[in-house]
Amino acid sequence: MAEAKMPLWEVFIRSRTGLAHRHVGSVHAPDAEMALQAARDTYTRRGEGLSIWVVPSAAITASDPADKGPLFEPTASKIYRHPSFYEIPEEVGHM
């Protein structure tokens, strides 16, 4: 007998205060509360986290890897966005 599928959740963990939540993996669970519980058991058995987010995987919109060129390549030529593009005389000191 084929069983009903458990919804999939993406798990994000904040490892220390001051750091952003970071994607660590996913879990299956029927609802958000149980997803949190499963994420705690699966991903924080050794003090890895202070806070967990779970997000339904279906709620994530991702960019298409095929669009990598048009999306990200234009920035390569915009070197004037970096501080090292500008020349400041040494006498001025650190800026």
Place this chain on the structure above:
Amino acid sequence: MYSQALNERVEGPRIVEDPEKLAAFQARIDAEERIEPNDWMPEAYRRTLIRQISQHAHSEVVGMLPEGNWITRAPSLRRKAALLAKVQDEGGHGLYLYAAAETLGVSREELYEQLLAGKAKYSSIFNYPTLTWADIGCIGWLVDGAAIMNQIPLCRTSYGPYARAMIRICKEESFHQRQGYEIMLTLCRGTPEQKAMAQDALNRWWWPALMMFGPPDSESQHTEQSMRWKIKRFTNDELRQKFVDATVPQGLYLGLTFPDPELRYDETTGHWRFGKIDWEEFKRVLAGHGPCNRERLAARRKAHEDGAWVREAALAHAAKRRARERAQRIAAE
């Protein structure tokens, strides 16, 4: 451990791939780029990975059984807590790996169904029984030791989600091997009866542990493609030799002997040379005729069936709550 899956032919219809895409894919692999779930990949690469990662996941899950057998009989609270944590880790490793496999477009339910139906394989080692407490020591020391040898190169495997799962697993597994060796050390420093128990366990586990690396390179044709795709980084024989070289001195430190009269140190190469492995036994166990194959699958099926009502109830509860929230929202509008 668990790269035994890479030694078999991938089944399914032959698919002719676009040579241009194939060349671009190989170029990415050669440049050490990681392949991610939505990237284009050859169908054979996808199938090889699904089979490899799912067999690895199954091995973790079935691997809980031989050790679970001793949790209630661990000789002290310290040993019991450690064994319980180790078995729980293995459950967790199975979950990381099923999740990695799912990124390739299969569901965990499908994969698990294949295991329960006896259609999927898992590491041959878990079809041996754990007869005494020393077997728990040997599993940690040898079986997890062999697993680590196999898994460290998998941290650099070309498929991103698999590599990331392996990094987590390797970090956690080093405790497994150390706790096993500590059990062996304690037994070997104990009474003559305890030391004899440790020796007996080593006698039974040594050869099956060597088989974990899969058939010799001369008989494993499918290794080549997996190496080209950088799913696999070392051949079976290379990993087996590394394991023997690392493990023999540890066994000698324990004051134990290995059940191999041909085992000797080769001064010129710096390697330990070992005798012939009984590949007929390996094939028998992999084909389902090991000492515990039937028992292992029966235990997994029972656990799955006994838990079915919990999964159903949890889904029904979630659906009921969602419906109630929706009704309240509508009433409030």
